Amino acid sequence: MARVKQTELAVLCVLGVQPMTGYAVRAAIREQLGFFWSESFGQIYPALAELERTGLVERHEGTRAGSSTYSLTSDGRARLVQLLKEPDAPAPRRDGLMLRLFFGRVLGPDACRELVERARDSARQQLAVYEGVRASVEAETTFPEHQAYWLITISAGEHTARAAIDWAEETLASLDGQRERYVR
Amino acid sequence: MARVKQTELAVLCVLGVQPMTGYAVRAAIREQLGFFWSESFGQIYPALAELERTGLVERHEGTRAGSSTYSLTSDGRARLVQLLKEPDAPAPRRDGLMLRLFFGRVLGPDACRELVERARDSARQQLAVYEGVRASVEAETTFPEHQAYWLITISAGEHTARAAIDWAEETLASLDGQRERYVR
């Protein structure tokens, strides 16, 4: 059904904060939503054209030659609220690490160990990043009305990362047990 | 680059356990990998044709008229091991709940509360499902060499679900604080 709806929603969200160019929309998504969202130019520009066609955004002369800033119309803001209220589409399930571990017998405990160690290390790195971002968001006072919501998403990242670390450590212990049984 | 590589890997994985029809491949993926993987017929049949063309699987007469069972060739098994060793492709990031909460200011604390409650409830349900599956896998003795690996993936699901529940409960408390500040 609904075409480019995910992209449409993300674009409306960032334009809801302030008017900007397509280029800036992508930068905002990368920098602010990078932990849980991504969009490419190949999605953003067609989406902006479609949003303009349906009257949800307005196009204004940009500061540069050939550039345009887009801003939400009141229809656009209504649509944004409507889309935000809709339940989100279920994400396609494709977890390569789990697939590899489910068939772990094929690779054996040592190779699985490596996979899990890599997962643990990247989760640790992620956690450190989240903690850094938390500190800078807590220090930030430019958008106090958004702060609490931003912290909620950071907290989700921290919980997820910590869960991954805990699971990895447990799993490494269990793989050691596995290994002993085969070695002896 | 590599086309249908994800599907190719999943199909090789399940055919690595035992030869079966395309229909049965899909059933196996649904029933056994359902928590972290999905494939549709529209992927599976072309993938099987391609795998046969490249000599990674062999096609045999099935028990029924017009049906075929596929089995791994030795090339196919080598390819399976090779693909399992490769690091998994990063999943596309698109978390609708996080997007909604990041822009939570637009909907306000009450609507966000509902979103988080729904997330908590579905995580609780998930956790119950995982615990049920764990019990039946622990009771199962048909594939003892796979059991430990299956439990690892179930454990990952449990950790993820528990993290989601913890985060949701924390977040609900924080949203209450948010609400009070605006009401008073």
Next chain:
DNA sequence: TCATTCATGTAAGTGGTTACATGATTCA
């Protein structure tokens, strides 16, 4: 006998990325 399950496949459409082409502006 007839609904259900098993079984194979294709076509249309969705949603997405990457690479490319193009050019203006900024700033060291």
Next chain:
DNA sequence: TGAATCATGTAACCACTTACATGAATGA
């Protein structure tokens, strides 16, 4: 002056789902 960044867009391709068409076998 020339590298980096800002800016817009398209074309080709990839991965995937849904719906459809077809029919054999099973079993209540």
